[in-house]
Amino acid sequence: MSRPTKHAPERGNARTRLLEAARDIIREKGFAATSVEDLCKAADVTKGAFFHHFASKEALGVAVAEFWAETTTAYFAAAPYHAPDDALARILAYVAFRKAIITGALKDFTCLVGTMAQEVHASAPDIRDACGRSIFGHTATLEADIETARRERGITADWSAESLARHMQAVLQGGFVLAKAGNDPVLARESLDHLERYIRHLFNAMEDDAHDENDPDRLRLRTDAP
């Protein structure tokens, strides 16, 4: 059906369509419960196409994790939370941004690589490692601002920028787990309020009004963070 040629790929190529389908379906059903036929149906391709592009289902798993890393990196790089001049304000804007994009259905805001890592960590090390690279690659992008804020504010701390960045990610991931268990996105947002309060405490900024304007229009996007 409507096989798009290389010069008229109106639907995008099969590989990309499979990756997008995998991102959406695995976020909802998990990796093991997603069959390659599920993916082929959703992407409207045949099994032949699937195994032409991916050597195995596991290889597809690695590829979606990398696909996720690429798309979310671009997404966060373009996000509005980098705007403030003050480093701490940028950090708080990040948290506010993450909170703001937690809306709608679970499958639209939860984290693909967190879900996959938890599921396949023991049985598919390659996928796990790809997920790890996505997650920790993202946390690393927060470290510079944390370090700058600490220096700017003259904070002598017994914690590293690295560990705080990872903690922020842990709160997000944990919020997603609770949101799924309780079937309510509020549970994820709730923890981000505590995270924001914690960060303000760390930087002696309990009073500051650092509410950043995350333009609602720019927040209506589909993918989410690693």
Place this chain on the structure above:
Amino acid sequence: MSRPTKHAPERGNARTRLLEAARDIIREKGFAATSVEDLCKAADVTKGAFFHHFASKEALGVAVAEFWAETTTAYFAAAPYHAPDDALARILAYVAFRKAIITGALKDFTCLVGTMAQEVHASAPDIRDACGRSIFGHTATLEADIETARRERGITADWSAESLARHMQAVLQGGFVLAKAGNDPVLARESLDHLERYIRHLFNAMEDDAHDENDPDRLRLRTDAP
């Protein structure tokens, strides 16, 4: 093979053995990737026994979640962190306890119901709800101490005891996710250090030495928290 009679169940009955096997294997491989044959082999029973005790694989899922809730409730009720007279000390002792039991292999300290909830939340609502009851039942046990500590310390807060208890659970769950993604338990403990610091900030107790003695011998247990 060594069929244990009702009056000589030296290995425990088949149902319990299946639940224990399910707890251990699902924590490692996830629910979907665990076949009922895996479970039968590990529990040393036949398929007939499995479907005698559980109507379906999904019913087994609900049953392990409930089994987990029961065993962890007993485990935490008997844990040493309840000892301190001061409510805040008990809360900090809880965090220290949770940190202390994060040792060894991932499958020995991670949370069954967190893993399952994340995986099956959309495809198996019954299992998800059973997981939710386990998780939020556990968080509820922390609320009284939080409320007491707040009153004792005269803290007027814009957060509820309920939400803090849930946040503590979120940090734990998120720590597990990062530990799996990075294949390193340190990542889970690291976040608990931030959680401890946050709680001290909340209760203006940054200076207090509330290091509780969690007797190492009493910590050598196999199961973990919901």
Place this chain on the structure above:
DNA sequence: GTTAACATACCATACGGTCGGTATGTGTCA
């Protein structure tokens, strides 16, 4: 003798993966 607690054999299907084939683009050399 009724019932709970298993065991054994079996079934239908779903699954990951293979394979031979076709259509289309692409580089190259006379």
Place this chain on the structure above:
DNA sequence: TGACACATACCGACCGTATGGTATGTTAAC
């Protein structure tokens, strides 16, 4: 410029096995 070789992208039938589940039989306690 055209023809040929080759590569890429995809199709769809097929295969062996694993899986969830069932039907029936057997043992032992009450």
